[in-house]
Amino acid sequence: MRPNEPVPEWRVRRWVGDGPASLASLRGRVVIVHAFQMLCPGCIYRGIPQAVRLHERLGGDAVVLGLHTVFEHHDAMGDASLEAFLAELRVPFPVGVDAHETPRSHPWTMRRWGLRGTPSTVVIDRAGRLAWERFGSEDDLDVGLRLGQLLGAASEGCDGEVCPA
Amino acid sequence: MRPNEPVPEWRVRRWVGDGPASLASLRGRVVIVHAFQMLCPGCIYRGIPQAVRLHERLGGDAVVLGLHTVFEHHDAMGDASLEAFLAELRVPFPVGVDAHETPRSHPWTMRRWGLRGTPSTVVIDRAGRLAWERFGSEDDLDVGLRLGQLLGAASEGCDGEVCPA
Amino acid sequence: MRPNEPVPEWRVRRWVGDGPASLASLRGRVVIVHAFQMLCPGCIYRGIPQAVRLHERLGGDAVVLGLHTVFEHHDAMGDASLEAFLAELRVPFPVGVDAHETPRSHPWTMRRWGLRGTPSTVVIDRAGRLAWERFGSEDDLDVGLRLGQLLGAASEGCDGEVCPA
Amino acid sequence: MRPNEPVPEWRVRRWVGDGPASLASLRGRVVIVHAFQMLCPGCIYRGIPQAVRLHERLGGDAVVLGLHTVFEHHDAMGDASLEAFLAELRVPFPVGVDAHETPRSHPWTMRRWGLRGTPSTVVIDRAGRLAWERFGSEDDLDVGLRLGQLLGAASEGCDGEVCPA
Numbered sequence: 001m002r003p004n005e006p007v008p009e010w011r012v013r014r015w016v017g018d019g020p021a022s023l024a025s026l027r028g029r030v031v032i033v034h035a036f037q038m039l040c041p042g043c044i045y046r047g048i049p050q051a052v053r054l055h056e057r058l059g060g061d062a063v064v065l066g067l068h069t070v071f072e073h074h075d076a077m078g079d080a081s082l083e084a085f086l087a088e089l090r091v092p093f094p095v096g097v098d099a100h101e102t103p104r105s106h107p108w109t110m111r112r113w114g115l116r117g118t119p120s121t122v123v124i125d126r127a128g129r130l131a132w133e134r135f136g137s138e139d140d141l142d143v144g145l146r147l148g149q150l151l152g153a154a155s156e157g158c159d160g161e162v163c164p165a
Numbered sequence: 166m167r168p169n170e171p172v173p174e175w176r177v178r179r180w181v182g183d184g185p186a187s188l189a190s191l192r193g194r195v196v197i198v199h200a201f202q203m204l205c206p207g208c209i210y211r212g213i214p215q216a217v218r219l220h221e222r223l224g225g226d227a228v229v230l231g232l233h234t235v236f237e238h239h240d241a242m243g244d245a246s247l248e249a250f251l252a253e254l255r256v257p258f259p260v261g262v263d264a265h266e267t268p269r270s271h272p273w274t275m276r277r278w279g280l281r282g283t284p285s286t287v288v289i290d291r292a293g294r295l296a297w298e299r300f301g302s303e304d305d306l307d308v309g310l311r312l313g314q315l316l317g318a319a320s321e322g323c324d325g326e327v328c329p330a
Numbered sequence: 331m332r333p334n335e336p337v338p339e340w341r342v343r344r345w346v347g348d349g350p351a352s353l354a355s356l357r358g359r360v361v362i363v364h365a366f367q368m369l370c371p372g373c374i375y376r377g378i379p380q381a382v383r384l385h386e387r388l389g390g391d392a393v394v395l396g397l398h399t400v401f402e403h404h405d406a407m408g409d410a411s412l413e414a415f416l417a418e419l420r421v422p423f424p425v426g427v428d429a430h431e432t433p434r435s436h437p438w439t440m441r442r443w444g445l446r447g448t449p450s451t452v453v454i455d456r457a458g459r460l461a462w463e464r465f466g467s468e469d470d471l472d473v474g475l476r477l478g479q480l481l482g483a484a485s486e487g488c489d490g491e492v493c494p495a
Numbered sequence: 496m497r498p499n500e501p502v503p504e505w506r507v508r509r510w511v512g513d514g515p516a517s518l519a520s521l522r523g524r525v526v527i528v529h530a531f532q533m534l535c536p537g538c539i540y541r542g543i544p545q546a547v548r549l550h551e552r553l554g555g556d557a558v559v560l561g562l563h564t565v566f567e568h569h570d571a572m573g574d575a576s577l578e579a580f581l582a583e584l585r586v587p588f589p590v591g592v593d594a595h596e597t598p599r600s601h602p603w604t605m606r607r608w609g610l611r612g613t614p615s616t617v618v619i620d621r622a623g624r625l626a627w628e629r630f631g632s633e634d635d636l637d638v639g640l641r642l643g644q645l646l647g648a649a650s651e652g653c654d655g656e657v658c659p660a
Contacts, residue, residue: 039411039414039415039418040418041418041419041420045375053306054306057307057310058310072414073410073418075411075414076410076411076413077411077414080403080405081369081405081406081407081411084369084403084405085369085406088369088371088403089371139305140309141222141305141306141308141309142309143306143309144305144306144307144308144309144310144311144312144313145222145223145309145312145313145316146313147313148310148311148312148313148314148316148317149313149314149316149317150313150317151310151313151314151317152313152315152316152318153317153318204576204579204580204583206585209539210540238575238579238583240579241575241576241579241580242576242579245570245571246534246570246572246576249534249568249570250534250571253535253536253568254536255536380636383636384636387637387640388640469635470634470635471545471635472552472639473639474635474637474638474640474641474642475552475639475642475646476639476643477639478640478641478642478643478644478647479647480643480647481640481643481647482643482644482647483648
């Protein structure tokens with residue numbers, strides 16, 4: 001994926017929580033996808049807490065979603081484990097389980113989006129195009145400044161017909 | 166001061182570091198003024214470190230300045246003390262010393278701007294108008310989101326003649 | 331369990347890592363048992379990192395062990411999940427899996443020792459007696475002072491025959 | 496100063512707060528002296544907050560004291576500045592001002608004790624001998640373990656007559 005190009009639809013096996021119908025259905029809103037694995041230390045200690053803080057602060061023009069992209073320890077991160085993990089950590093946003101074509105392959109959306117590992121953050125603008133993609137962690141001030149600028153840019157990036165839903 | 170109204174010029178007795186000629190001379194840039202006292206715990210532990218982090222991240226379209234607004238312990242926070250403090254803490258942005266009309270009065274700019282205490286942050290938009298003023302601390306994510314949105318709003322708030330310098 | 335009374339032997343189904351033969355075999359050393367569940371937030375964010383820091387600092391006269399005491403979300407915290415969790419978080423000390431008499435009962439050692447939840451820390455003196463038991467978290471300075479005093483007390487608590495192994 | 500040798504009496508110009516009559520008068524108690532300068536970043540951000548946490552936790556058999564050892568920026572850290580600083584940061588233990596033989600010399604106690612800079616911590620056992628001296632910061636767990644062991648060692652280090660006051 002390249003900046004400013006359309007982000008392909010995800011392929012999600014199921015949602016924990018009330019997930020959206022599709023990425024396309026979120027057109028007109030900024031979408032922050034936090035791709036993680038429940039047993040990845042960078043996700044547990046930095047990525048997920050930051051995504052939760054973002055969810056608490058962002059209003060209706062932006063949405064935070066999780067994407068569980070398991071590419072290792074498949075037996076350790078099945079549905080029951082993920083559900084318990086999300087409940088115990090009180091993750092308040094919906095989390096989609098990235099689809100696998102074969103049981104131990106890299107998950108579908110992760111491959112299609114070219115993600116390099118976890119945690120990764122994919123930020124999609126109001127027109128459904130890639131704003132940026134980041135592997136690893138950024139501190140709160142960097143994330144806030146970057147995301148604030150995207151949110152402040154109003155609908156500048158939209159071309160009339162497609163943008164505001 | 167009210168949001169969207171012009172911010173009055175400061176009155177500064179001297180600058181530590183290379184301060185700007187005036188507030189007016191910064192028209193066209195977002196100005197973040199961190200008003201502090203060198204012996205205020207909220208300034209030492211939260212406000213100043215955050216202002217330094219902002220200074221490190223913001224480019225030419227935004228400027229971070231300190232304003233030393235002493236309204237208590239006047240003998241403890243004189244010029245020699247302030248200079249040593251700024252050198253030891255490696256504060257990288259210019260700091261203006263708010264003027265006093267009489268030696269122990271509330272300092273001039275603090276009164277004129279209606280600041281309630283320290284730390285206070287005053288954010289001024291590209292047209293020289295108050296974006297917001299805050300007494301106390303905010304966490305990095307809140308500050309980043311808020312400031313990012315102002316920076317992302319481009320020159321939308323400017324009315325042709327006055328705005329970009 | 332009461333302070334200064336002998337701590338009963340644990341009953342552990344298996345060890346991840348190189349566990350000791352028994353509690354009795356550790357007589358003469360101070361034993362710190364960190365009882366946790368891999369999906370308990372207080373364990374993930376405070377208890378386990380602190381136990382790791384203790385393990386890194388303590389020498390041969392003290393030993394840190396984990397005890398996985400699962401009493402909820404049994405399906406989510408099976409052997410494969412625990413092993414992946416310990417590997418990913420690089421937990422450097424051996425972890426025993428507390429035994430269950432029936433699949434969903436409270437685990438055996440947890441009941442026998444009267445632990446109230448996770449994280450719990452059980453500290454056993456050189457003579458095999460309970461020094462203290464704590465439910466929840468303590469900050470590093472409290473833990474250090476308390477444990478340091480026990481370690482500094484030399485073998486005062488030992489009655490000749492039984493104490494140094 | 497060497498470990499286990501008697502620590503020479505300090506020479507203090509004045510106390511802020513209710514200081515002890517002398518070091519000798521504290522015989523029988525463990526004494527933790529936190530040597531600092533009010534404008535030293537390592538003191539402000541790590542040393543002093545840790546000394547305050549120690550003071551809050553230690554009982555009657557141990558005492559925490561500050562020692563203001565100014566060897567630079569003498570004009571910036573005079574009596575008025577120090578008093579305001581200690582009041583604002585709510586430092587709860589007495590602070591002695593290390594004596595100067597000439598106005599800009601290294602302070603007397605700092606030289607006599609051979610301290611290399613600030614922050615330094617000097618820990619004196621119940622018999623008035625040096626337990627250890629440390630330049631710079633240590634984390635809470637290290638400090639707690641080390642100090643706990645000294646406190647736990649009872650009066651082992653005392654020779655009958657001189658030790659308990």
